[in-house]
Amino acid sequence: MFAGASAAILVTMALALFRAIRGPTIYDRILAVNAFGTLTVVLIAVHGFLAGRPEFLDIALVYALINFIATIAVTKYVKFSHLGHPSGEDERGDV
């Protein structure tokens, strides 16, 4: 059963990967990478059960966290081409 779920997740990841490689705009790629990250979290969790040692969910938790931070960083970069500006100093709005 877990194998079936992980197979489904893998197919989903492949589809997201397709969008990330094709993605006409940058935003498509970011979106796909974000979805990909979420799927990775789920895949790691499912694999823990598949291998019979589900104690290693910390990794999945770290993943969820890092994925969030990376996506924020990326959107910030896309908007400002710079990581350092404090949000909201300029009038263009911010992330």
Next chain:
Amino acid sequence: MLQALSLGAVLYGLWLLLSGHFEPLLLGLGLASTIVVVLIARRMDLIDREGHPIHLSWRFLLYIPWLLWEIVKANIDIARVIVRPRMAIDPSVLRLKGTQKSELGHVIYANSITLTPGTVTIGLEEGVLSVHALTREAAEGLIRGDMDRRVTAVEGAADGRGEHGA
């Protein structure tokens, strides 16, 4: 100060949940870690009514099941739309005014909208939300304003005392 204490309590509870080891050394380390984190959070100016909204915890807990049920319903709708060979999508952008009083309430509202598939908040400025809706049903569901009322109710007790977010 009260909020710092409660944040510390929440964090220590989180530590106990994560840890699962109840030896004196680790309990002490957990306490030390909690204190360090609370100090850094104070330095970062994170502890206020927005960063640690204890004042609406109970109502929020009541709100969650309703939101989950909404998410499930919306998911099924959107999934049906996507699977159909001719996608019957009807994207639209609408502007809504949230009736919440603080920005925290607006944020809860905006995130609830985004969390429900079929509608994504693409802008939030001074209480006016721009929402991108995938289908007509999703848009109409929002215009009915059910979620808006509920979020306002969650926030209900928050006014009265010093307002940080507004």
Next chain:
Amino acid sequence: MIFKAVLRVVSKLLIPPIMLFALYVQFHGDFGPGGGFQAGVIFASAFILYALIFGIDNARKVAPAWATRTLLSLGLLLYASVGVAGILLGGNFLDYSVLAEDPVIGQHLGITLIEFGVGATVSGAMITIFFIFAHQDR
């Protein structure tokens, strides 16, 4: 408020748990996956998130340059001094068995201290590097 609401509120909610999680990883490296290297990186990423949302200058106020550099050096110093402590107590360099009466407890103590040194160094290094990169003018 100058910052945009959604990100500000959510990151205010999330940064303290992230830091606590980093420290949890730090001190539970003995029992599950984790340890100083990972904890340092996660701790640094909490700061990076703060810098991304609230601006690099505010982040610099919270963690000034001298603080991160001290952290960076202190970790290495802690590591090395645990080793030297082993020598002073009659063992070899980096031999923790002599740190306590019972060799097993000594080992445990030594490993915890070492991991803490590693974590401090890594987080200091990562925060320093990030701040340098983000602080450049184009």
Next chain:
Amino acid sequence: MALLADIASWACLIAGSLFALIGAVGIVRLPDVFARMHGAGIVDTLGMGLILAGLMIHEGFTMVTVKLVLIVVFIFFASPTTTHALARAALNGGLKPLVDGKNAPSAEPGERTGGPSKT
């Protein structure tokens, strides 16, 4: 009882996988970024949530379940935030959401400025 839990967890896993797949199909098929966000939303909420819920039911009440709950809570906080940030970035980058001209409800019914205020 054990059988019941097993069936429930299987059902959750199957449904979750199905939703994840549908969401990914949506990510591939939908026409523009803003529409694709909804597909990603399905993956992020119900796909992920149901799979992890299936695992929770399978596991019973242990430390593992606590961590799964933490993951779900974290993603439920983070996912809309990133989607929102992304949407704002895309708007800022000059992308306009694709709107069907003739039946866009944005003009009349959407312009709801009052709302049921409770005062």
Next chain:
Amino acid sequence: MEFPGLYNYWITIVLMMVGFYIVIAHDNLIKKVVGLNIFQVSVFVFYISMAKVRGGTAPILDAGIEIYSNPLPHVLILTAIVVGVATTALALALVVRIRNAYGTIEDDEIEGQEDDA
């Protein structure tokens, strides 16, 4: 089972060669750094796949589990990853510095400027 027993090495080698190709064929310095990273990851995968023991589990001791994978490569790679990110940061700092000095991050253009000077 002679043939498939080696596929992990082959995957590693394919990855390694892709990284290698990026490093030698592309002129852009950032692309070169990315290529180096891929190369690095392939080496990591190589070590980790050598550490795997059939039927074993992660080397975290637990009652009732007999076979563990080899912990030693894990230790080496664990530190190597963090060192790798530190050196990547150093390389990127160099790239930034080169950009400031030459106004470009394309290898051939830098060489052209060197020849002019």
Next chain:
Amino acid sequence: MAVTALALVRLRNLFAVVMLAGMFSLLAAVLYVVLDAVDVAFTEAAVGAGITTVLMLGTLALTTSEEKAAPRKILAPLLLVVATGAVLIYGTMDMPRYGDPNAPIHRHVAPYYLERTGPDTGLPNVVTAVLASYRGYDTLGEVAVIFTAAVGVLILIGRSRRPRKKRQPADKKKAAQ
């Protein structure tokens, strides 16, 4: 994974390259989990996807995000790469099979670590024990390397860039000539 890597080769937009590199790292971490290296996967998770991406973005922000031209001299590198790959694959013929418990690597010091970690240190995580105790010298060296790298970055670009910025247009002019 290989597909990601190959896509990396083709893409010219450096921004997309960085995004795909992040994805590549995600896949690598999944692979580590599958291969039982949970600690390594943990590190890769924390480092590869997060910090490296952020650092790359920082560099892109400081330089440029578009690769100038596709490589012209494709054939020679390709030949070299294929030749090297062939040699390496020939070399793997003598390697121990995947997952073989009798491979030389598993017979040397690993059983000692696995057996002694419990009694010696009382820790369940062998990786941590080896990292911090049995091979403490190594780890000290690694920490020193990280420290040195941070100091190196500080020295290289740590100071304010303002005086140098003025000279940049002159450099560009020189390049144009």
